[in-house]
Amino acid sequence: MSVVAGGALMMAMSPFRPDGSPDIARMEELARDATSHGFTGFVVAGGAGELADLTGAEVGEFVAAAASGIGQKNVLAAGIYARSGASKLSRELAMAGARALLCFADPEPESDADAGLAELLEENALGAGLEIIVDHDGGRYTAEGLRVASERHPNLAVKWGAPDLREWGTLRAQLPAVAAWFSGGGDDLAPGFAAQGADGFTSTAANIAPDAIAVLQQLIANGRLREAGEWVASHLQPLASLRSSRPGYVPAVTKAAMARLGRAAGEPRIEARRFDDVDDAELATAVAALRAGVAQGR
Numbered sequence: 001m002s003v004v005a006g007g008a009l010m011m012a013m014s015p016f017r018p019d020g021s022p023d024i025a026r027m028e029e030l031a032r033d034a035t036s037h038g039f040t041g042f043v044v045a046g047g048a049g050e051l052a053d054l055t056g057a058e059v060g061e062f063v064a065a066a067a068s069g070i071g072q073k074n075v076l077a078a079g080i081y082a083r084s085g086a087s088k089l090s091r092e093l094a095m096a097g098a099r100a101l102l103c104f105a106d107p108e109p110e111s112d113a114d115a116g117l118a119e120l121l122e123e124n125a126l127g128a129g130l131e132i133i134v135d136h137d138g139g140r141y142t143a144e145g146l147r148v149a150s151e152r153h154p155n156l157a158v159k160w161g162a163p164d165l166r167e168w169g170t171l172r173a174q175l176p177a178v179a180a181w182f183s184g185g186g187d188d189l190a191p192g193f194a195a196q197g198a199d200g201f202t203s204t205a206a207n208i209a210p211d212a213i214a215v216l217q218q219l220i221a222n223g224r225l226r227e228a229g230e231w232v233a234s235h236l237q238p239l240a241s242l243r244s245s246r247p248g249y250v251p252a253v254t255k256a257a258m259a260r261l262g263r264a265a266g267e268p269r270i271e272a273r274r275f276d277d278v279d280d281a282e283l284a285t286a287v288a289a290l291r292a293g294v295a296q297g298r
Helices: 024-036 054-070 087-095 115-129 143-152 165-172 187-195 210-221 225-243 250-260 277-292
Strands: 007-011 041-044 077-082 100-105 131-135 157-160 181-182 200-203
Touching: 007 024, 007 210, 024 041, 024 054, 024 210, 054 077, 077 087, 077 115, 077 131, 087 115, 087 277, 100 115, 100 187, 115 131, 131 143, 143 165, 143 200, 157 165, 165 187, 181 187, 187 210, 187 225, 210 225, 210 250, 210 277, 225 250, 225 277, 250 277
Parallel strands: 007 041, 007 200, 041 077, 077 100, 100 131, 131 157, 157 181, 181 200
Antiparallel strands: none
């Protein structure tokens, strides 16, 4: 199975024990959930900016745990910063079971994002046979840098995180060699991007209710895009609104919702991202709306 086949990629929340250490058993369970609900990919250390909270060793632990739970026949991707020194880590992740990399631009503003991606492709990804998804949320990769990368790597895909469809369409037209395009600004944007030709979407809400997101994936796969948009408005928009209500609130809301449904994954590591109990009533409404979407659309 190839990650560039499209469909939904589950962006796994990093599960932690009460002492803050990686919860290996929970990661295995999340991986099994993703495959049992038909998602085409499972991404470790790529959800809601959590990569910045993890060491390379912890990413490796999570990758090995997910690979154990997911089985060899399924796709596993790992988040990684495309920068100097990333090649060694990516080789280690490949050995742990990763079959693709989700590459984020180096967060250091003075770094050359295109150069980091070129180095990663040159030193590791091509030789190891890893697939590559380039995360374009920060907009720091240039069209020329992506063009060169896509011509060098036949399975290169791009994850687009901004809500601007026009800007996405412009970039897409400039990069005909890119194998696949994923929308990633939020599950709620998936039908709109699918209508414009996106091959798939990334999902954080799949951590909360994978069966609900499986419904959305099926509606989109069957070309029922108007129904998919209506489903999102009724069942996913309350969660999307809450997650966007405060800066950095996506992991906090997602993990709080997971706990409410008995899928606890611990707390976000950064105190500023903790869920505010003042929003608890809104969270309850959002979770109920998402759960109500399971039966609709099948």
